[in-house]
Amino acid sequence: MDAIPDHNGRPHPVSAGHLASASRSLSVTTDEPLTLRIESVAELGERMRANIRTAVRMPDHVLDTVLATVLAGGHLLVEDHPGVGKTQLARSLARSLDGRFARVQATVDLLPADIVGASVWRADTASFEFRPGPIFANVVLVDELNRATPKTQSGLLEAMEERQVTVDGTSRPIPAPFMVIATQNPSAGYDGTYSLPPAQLDRFLARISLGYPTVDQEMALLRDGPDPSTEPVSTPAELLAAQEATAGVHTSDALLRYVVELLTATRAHPLAEVGASPRSGLLLLAAARAHAALEGRVFAVPDDVQKVATTVLTHRIQPASAAPAQAQEEVVLDAVAKVRAR
Structure with missing residues (x-):
């Protein structure tokens, strides 16, 4: 626990808070936990900022929101038209963290089990075996979430809030760090969409719109194309340490x-x-x-x-x-x- 002076100059203990406690309760494959100072967190943010910019063109204030959401351990809702870089943003973020990336395309026939996984009968062992779904990843992109039915949308609630899923009465933790990036089409002009209920919206820390790039950014995109070879600039363990340090601000x-x-x-x-x-x-x-x-x-x-x-x-x-x-x-x-x- 760190200490900073209060307005009278006396040391004031700083708790890492409930977000850090949630992170520590999840399993991470590391030999020993890392500890970061705030200066290192800011440096990590700059590395991620530069890395994501090579793959996605977006306004600076939007990228700031993305990075703040990552450090706060939250989830991100991106509301925008198709083709503006939503998927590329999620991929580049996962590459930057050297974490596992999974993508789910929401449709009207998508079931909750298609996201969280299901128990499958194995004849050779005469038992059920759990097959994890794409939710068991570090960065999960749910494309066009509002095309999924309310039942499927609700399948994300436990994972987003509790960082676990319960199937057949057994709760299974999701590896940390964990972040859902969901996209939704604007309601106007798009048929076959289901509005996200308030309880679902409340699970997303922030909602952003990438918008269209500037003329110079779009010319650069046409000239160079999106960079598919974004290199890792961090690790899941370092991000968890950064999230814990952030929760102690x-x-x-x-x-x-x-x-x-x-x-x-x-x-x-x-x-x-x-x-x-x-x-x-x-x-x-x-x-x-x-x-x-x-x-x-x-x-x-x-x-x-x-x-x-x-x-x-x-x-x-x-x-x-x-x-x-x-x-x-x-x-x-x-x-x-x-x-x-x-």
Whole structure:
């Protein structure tokens, strides 16, 4: 446990938090656990940033959100049109971590067992044998998640929240680190899609849109093509150590109050039927810690919260029935503008 001085100069212990505890409870194949300082976490972030940029063209602030989600141990929802680099992002992220990558194409006939696995009868041993599904990977891409039926979508809930799956009454842990990157098509103009329920959306730490590249970026893509040979710049063990160090970034009581007041402002907004949940606050704080760690700081400040608030909170707001199309984002932006950090 590290210690940093408080405002009176006295040492203040910093706990690694529940995210690090969850990470330690999962099995990782290492001889001995690594320990990283925040400076090393920031260096890891820079290596991953440079590596992903060779394969995917995206705005800097979007890449910052991706890296913060990784360091916070969260899951990422990418809402965008086909062909803008969503799959390439997931692949390059898995290569950067030297981890196992799995891809699931969601369709209306996809079953939960196609994702988590199933028990198969073996005649030679006269017993059932569990065959793990693609969810047992470090980075799992679920393409077009909203094309899967609600039953299949719900099959991801336990894995995303508990980092385990239960089949035939037996719970099996998913190897750490573990991250789900799910994509969904915009609802307008796409038939055969099922909207993600609030409980499913709430499991994703952040929602982003890659958008179209700039003219120069698209010309470079046409000239060079995506780089398929992205090299590893980290290991799963190093990422777990980085996640634990990130979870130990200090957050003062004043910052915690600021987060609570932001959540309260979204709940009281006239355009919101349902505001941000308490889980939203936990994930918002985790993302703020990750943003601070990427900048090499051992403490988080209100600016970190503000930088990640839109991508973390927007998809959790349930707008009022007569609210305009961009009401969710407006609720969050209004809360950030009106609530003062003390």
